[in-house]
């Protein structure tokens with residue numbers, strides 16, 4: 557199931573492990589030797605940790621058994637574009653009962669229209685703006701009434717809906733921060749809370765979309781990044797609390813899939829850039845200068861066509877989190893470089 561990017565990640569990690577298992581012990585034991593200490597124990601300690609690390613990576617791609625998908629009900633948010641509609645179709649094809657939440661169903665959005673052509677008693681397209689409490693309430697009521705009679709509750713929610721933004725901290729208005737958090741963070745919390753009574757009954761799953769930027773960050777990405785860091789914390793807390801109910805919580809941390817989704821378009825970047833420049837205080841404009849600003853916007857625009865356009869690693873991670881007997885806590889469908897970088901960022905001393 558995990559070929560391509562993840563396969564390459566395992567390869568990268570193996571190389572990394574060998575460097576660890578051979579190079580670092582050699583340096584370590586030389587230092588220990590010079591200091592007149594017992595150098596044998598340095599080697600075995602490092603080899604032990606390197607082996608554990610490799611075992612963890614192998615566990616991620618090792619078959620862990622699968623549950624029967626038939627008639628299990630799942631709600632997916634953000635089914636207008638990107639991962640959402642593809643996941644909805646993929647899970648429906650497995651025999652699952654799918655509720656696809658679309659922001660623009662009532663406004664005649666293309667994505668919703670396309671999904672509504674699927675004629676199946678197991679496929680429902682719902683109007684769902686994750687920032688709107690009354691729409692969430694209506695959606696959950698509808699789901700409660702349409703769960704197949706042979707099921708105990710809602711098997712899963714996939715909090716997939718997301719918004720993005722870019723721009724340095726001094727360029728970003730508080731309104732922009734709030735707007736993105738309204739979807740990426742409060743939206744996730746609202747939908748999760750609303751669905752949990754049904755999910756606890758099924759001893760089901762919560763799957764939250766975070767990001768590679770959920771555990772590391774880059775310049776110009778604070779507006780987006782902080783919401784994803786928060787989703788990580790929220791999901792970890794939820795996992796502790798749900799253990800007693802038998803509900804499992806997974807986090808997806810994709811790398812750059814901008815090219816394959818429409819979270820950013822060149823047009824969208826330009827619009828956001830224009831409005832950001834307009835709202836920026838004059839002294840900030842002067843200090844940074846239009847040239848640097850335009851350069852950032854142009855960089856972001858080229859970024860739109862970069863990254864992976866094959867969305868399958870993310871879709872497969874979603875599917876595994878919902879249907880594996882032993883779902884992983886974190887899935888990292890990203891390029892090997894980012895997997896290693898995120899490992900280093902999370903586990904190594906900060907100065908590295």
Ligand SMILES: *[C@@H]1O[C@H](CO)[C@@H](O)[C@H](O)[C@H]1NC(C)=O
Nearest residue numbers: 662683685687688689690691
């Ligand atoms: C929330 O959803 C309801 C029902 O679709 C709608 O009438 C209302 O205008 C929405 N509120 C906002 C703030 O969009």
